Amino acid sequence: MPSPGDPYDVAVLGAGPAGLAAAVTAAEQGLTVALLDAAQQPGGQYYRHPAPAARATRPDALHHDWRVFAGLRERLDAAEGVTRLYGHHVWSMTREAPGSPWSLHALTGEGDDDDASAPGTGTTVQARAMLLATGSHERHLPFPGWTLPGVVSAGGAQAMLKSGLALPGTRVVVAGSGPLLLAAATSLAAAGADVPEVIEASGYLGYARHPAALAANPGKLTEAARHGAALLRHRVRPRTRSAVTEAHGADRVEAVTVSRLGRDWRPVPGSERRVACDALAVGHGLVPRTELATTLGCATRRAADGTYALELGPLQETSLRGLWAAGETSGVGGAQAALVEGELAALAITARLTGRRPAPARRLRALRRRRDHLRAFADAMAAAHAPGPGWTRWLGDDTEVCRCEEVTAARVREAVADYGARDPRSVKLLTRAGMGWCQGRVCGTAVACLAAAAPDATPAPPDRRLLATPVPLGTLASLTPADPPPAAPDDPSEGHPS
Structure with missing residues (x-):
C-alpha cells in the first residue's frame, strides 16, 4: 500500500484476464497496485460468477479454463501490494502534465471489498502509471x-x-x-x-x-x-x-x-x-472499448473487421507515454492473448518505474513471441468474420436502429441522403441516434455503416468523449481544484518509448 496521499505505482482498470494478469505480475515485482473494476468480483465478462441466489455448486463447469482464473485469484489473494477497488465505475482519466501522476475519477458502488461508500459517491485514485484492460462489448x-x-x-x-x-x-x-x-x-x-x-x-x-x-x-x-x-x-x-x-x-x-x-x-x-x-x-463479434484512451488522444488502428483498436508499441504502451493497454482494447483476441499482454505490460511498467530489468530477456522474448502469434490468429479471425456491406439490405425503413431513442433506419437514411450526414456524430445531431443510456454502444456500428453508405464517406474512428459513462451533476460539482475535470487531450506526439 502507498503512504496516505502518495499515488499508487500503477492503476489497472479492468479485472478480467488481462487486468488480473497485469495486477498480480506488477505486485509480485514489488509495485503498489490499484485494481479497479465496475463489477463486485474479479473475472470480467469472461470469468463471470453465478449470482449467490443461484447456489451454484460447480461454477467451473460453465467456464473454459476456470483453473487459470483460480490460479490468478490465488496469486491475487497472496499479493500484498494490491488494493482491490471493485464496484468502481471510472468515468474519466486526467493528469496535470506529461509525466505527472494519473487521476482516475470514478463512481463507487455499494458493498465494495475495500470501499463501503454509498452508490454514486465520487472518488479519485492516483497512480504513476496506468494500464487499460477494459475489454470489449458486443457488436x-x-x-x-x-x-x-x-x-x-x-x-x-x-x-x-x-x-x-x-x-x-x-x-x-x-x-x-x-x-x-x-x-x-x-x-x-x-x-x-x-x-x-x-x-x-x-x-x-x-x-x-x-x-x-x-x-x-x-x-x-x-x-x-x-x-x-x-x-x-x-x-x-x-x-x-x-x-x-x-x-x-x-x-x-x-x-x-x-x-x-x-x-x-x-x-x-x-x-x-x-x-x-x-x-x-x-x-x-466484439468491439474494443477504447473510450477513455481515445478521449486522451491515443492513436487507434482499424482492424480487419472494421472495428477500431488502440495502436500499441512493442511492450503494450499506447501512443501516450505512461499509458499502457492489454487485452481487447488493442484488438479482440481472446483470453489467452489478454493474459499474455497483461503480463507483458506489467513487466514493461516495472522496468519503466524502477529502472531495473523485471524478468530475464528470454522471458520477455517468449512473451512477445506468444503475443505476436496470438495476435496473428486474432487478425485472421477478424478478417474471416468481418461483416460485409450488404447487411444493411436486411433493414426495412421502419426497423429501429437506435433502440434507446427509437430512431428508425428511414430517419438515419434521410439524414445521410437529404441532410448530408457523413459520420455518426452528424447523424446523432440530426436524429438523436446514439444519445440514449447506452451512449451508442448498441447502435453505433449500424449508424456508422449507414452513414458510410454515402459515396464520399468512410467509417469514422471512435468519438472523443469527455465522460466515458453517465455521471451525476453533483459528482461533477463536487470536484476540487486538486481533482480537475477532463481537459484537452495530451499531446499524442510523445510517441512510443520503445
Missing part, C-alpha cells in the same frame, strides 16, 4: 424484429447462463458471426436447451488464407474441434453463409427468417426459410 447489427422479447445477444445468453443459471428459452437459435457463436451454442446445448441451428453469416474457409497463423496456434484448432464435436453430439446443425434477417412474434419471438447470403452479406432473393424458436441469441 449489434439490427434487423426487423430484433427488439422482440426473447431476442438476446450471444454474449447475453452466455451471461444469463453463467450468472443466473438461466436459459433465454427452450428452443434457441444461435446466429450472427464469429467464434462466440460456437461457444454460446455449446454452452446452451449442454445446459439443456434445444439448439436447432447455428447460423454463421461468414464461413470458416477464410481461416485457410492464414496458414502461418493456424500453424502457430494449434490450440485454437483443438478448441474449434472440441466445439464441433459437442455440437455434433447435441445434433446442432451449423449453417454458413446465412443470417437471421427477420424475427417474428407478438409478445415474444416465435420464429425467425433465415436467408442465404452472397459474399457481401447481401440476402439472396428467394432463399428465405422460417425456423420456429422461442429465443434467438445473436451476435456479430
